[in-house]
Amino acid sequence: MPYPISLKINGRNYNVDVAPDRLLVDILRHDLGLTGTKESCSVGVCGACTVLLDGQMVSSCLLPGVLVNGREITTVEGLAQNEELLPIQQAFIDHGGFQCGACTPGQVVAAKALLDEIPHPTEDQIKDWMMGNICRCTGYYKIIESIQAAAAVNP
Amino acid sequence: MPEMEYVEPSSLSEVFDAFDRYGEDGRLIAGGTGLINLMKQRLVQPAALIALRKLSGSLGTITSENGSVRLGALVIHRQLEASPVVKQHIPLVAEAFGHVATIRIRNIATIGGGLAHGDPNLDPPSTYLALDAMVRIASRSGSRDVPIGEFYKDYYETAVQPGEVVTDLIVPNQPAGAGTAYIKFLPRTADDYATVSVAAVVTLSADKSRFQDVRIALGSVGSTHIRATAAEDLLKGRQVSPASLKSAAATVAEAVDPLTDVRGSGDYKRDMAVVWTRRALEQAVVKAGGKLE
Structure with missing residues (x-):
């Protein structure tokens, strides 16, 4: 039975009617057309579907939309402000932090959450935080370098 | 449908x-x-x-009371990891929560959900067993407290009956001077379920030469988490030595009944349960101030 929910996504309010088991990743991609968020493993392991829920990273593939009714979601589309990339996004470009790009939205969103919580992470902290974001091109060193470069411009 | x-x-x-x-x-x-x-x-x-999201106000709090920590069922994993009350009184539990899956999952999963899920591979329950926690379960007719040792019934089966809901977990404060360890054998990836996991709580005599009290619990070794009571009994009162740890850990082989799966054969997990029990005890002994030459 469709249930009305409202979500604030990337600063904009959305009202949608969703089935109780409709998952946030499907609401974003299929109901709202926000296809930046990717789905891969569908069981909360790979990190491709990472979004921020009130600033904290979560797996949107395990989260029914009804459970986040009224809350604030940030997806990869919401990172750049006025067409200007965040330092973490620019760093992924400058340091080759991706190859095929399938995992990149999840990587960038997870890295943003890391730098919000720990502005100057050690390499071990980066590895621990990013451990759940899998890159099948195995570009992990470049991802770590990208995050370190973005951290370097943090105050 | x-x-x-x-x-x-x-x-x-x-x-x-x-x-x-x-x-x-x-x-x-x-x-x-x-x-x-x-x-x-x-x-x-x-x-x-x-x-249950509208109950997170009443069931989402952590309080210290009467020598125990009361954890509301809707406390989120990362909330518990960061809680000063938990870190002060039951740091072993905070340590185990830091091993659960990934931060993404720990930002969502609740402790009551983890309890009611009854999955024998989860990290926290071994620490609940090693600290003799109590699960509070409510129904229309009132609430009852179930010792954690009687809570897990079988694979994905708990003492929670139809019409009941887990409301709190009450964990006694760690004994003063105790050394604790939670370790997890992860041959595949860091966010995986354990191949075997062990929690140990060790209290030594004043001169640190003998075991006063020992609690050992294991996960991923059968249809539920278990206490290794034979190993505990063997150590109580005995001299702290590598040999005593080794002989106690050996008894764990009889206590476990692991399933063969992608994380190893039943026989391999049985052997690893012995090895990881010894290692957990070694760490706990050292943290309690004991020496193992």
Whole structure:
């Protein structure tokens, strides 16, 4: 039975009617057309579907939309402000932090959450935080370098 | 099949109303990380989801009371990891929570959900067993406390009956001067379920030469988490030495009944349960101030 929910996504309010088991990743991609968020493993392991829920990273593939009714979601589309990339996004470009790009939205969103919580992470902290974001091109060193470069411009 | 229904009770009494209405076809959902995976595998197909999110005010708090820490069922994993009360009184539990899956999951999953899920591979329950925790379960007729040792019944089966909801976990403070360890054998990836996991709580005599009290619990070694009581009994009163740890750990082989799966054969896990029990005890002894030459 469709249930009305409202979500604030990337600063904009959305009202949608969703089935109780409709998952946030499907609401974003299929109901709202926000296809930046990717789905891969569908069981909360790979990190491709990472979004921020009130600033904290979560797996949107395990989260029914009804459970986040009224809350604030940030997806990869919401990172750049006025067409200007965040330092973490620019760093992924400058340091080759991706190859095929399938995992990149999840990587960038997870890295943003890391730098919000720990502005100057050690390499071990980066590895621990990013451990759940899998890159099948195995570009992990470049991802770590990208995050370190973005951290370097943090105050 | 009729469309799934959804309700958000705002009190326990309304939760019980929802139980009356949907019976066993209505499933409680807190964070959903456990239930949604079961639904994706078609192992559970609820007629209704009964969400507990509106109870997070009353059931989402951590308090220190009477020598114990009371954890509300809707406390989120990362909230517990960061709690000063938990770090002060039951740091072993905070340590185990830091090993659960990934931060993404720990930002959503609740401790009550983890309890009711009854999955023998989860990290925290070994620490609950090693600290003799108590699960508070409410129903229309009142609440009851179930010792954690009687809570886990079988694979994904707990003492929670139809019409009941887990409301709190009460964990006694770690004994003063105790050394503790939670270790997890992860041959595949850092966010995986353990191949075997061990929690140990060790209290030594004043001169640190003998074991006063020992609690050992294991995960991923059978249909439920278990206490290794034979190993505990063997150590109590005995001299602290590598030999005593080794002989106690050897008894764990008889206590476990691991399933063969992608994380190893049953025989391999049995051998690893012995090795990792010894290692957990070594760490706990050293943290308690004991010496192992």
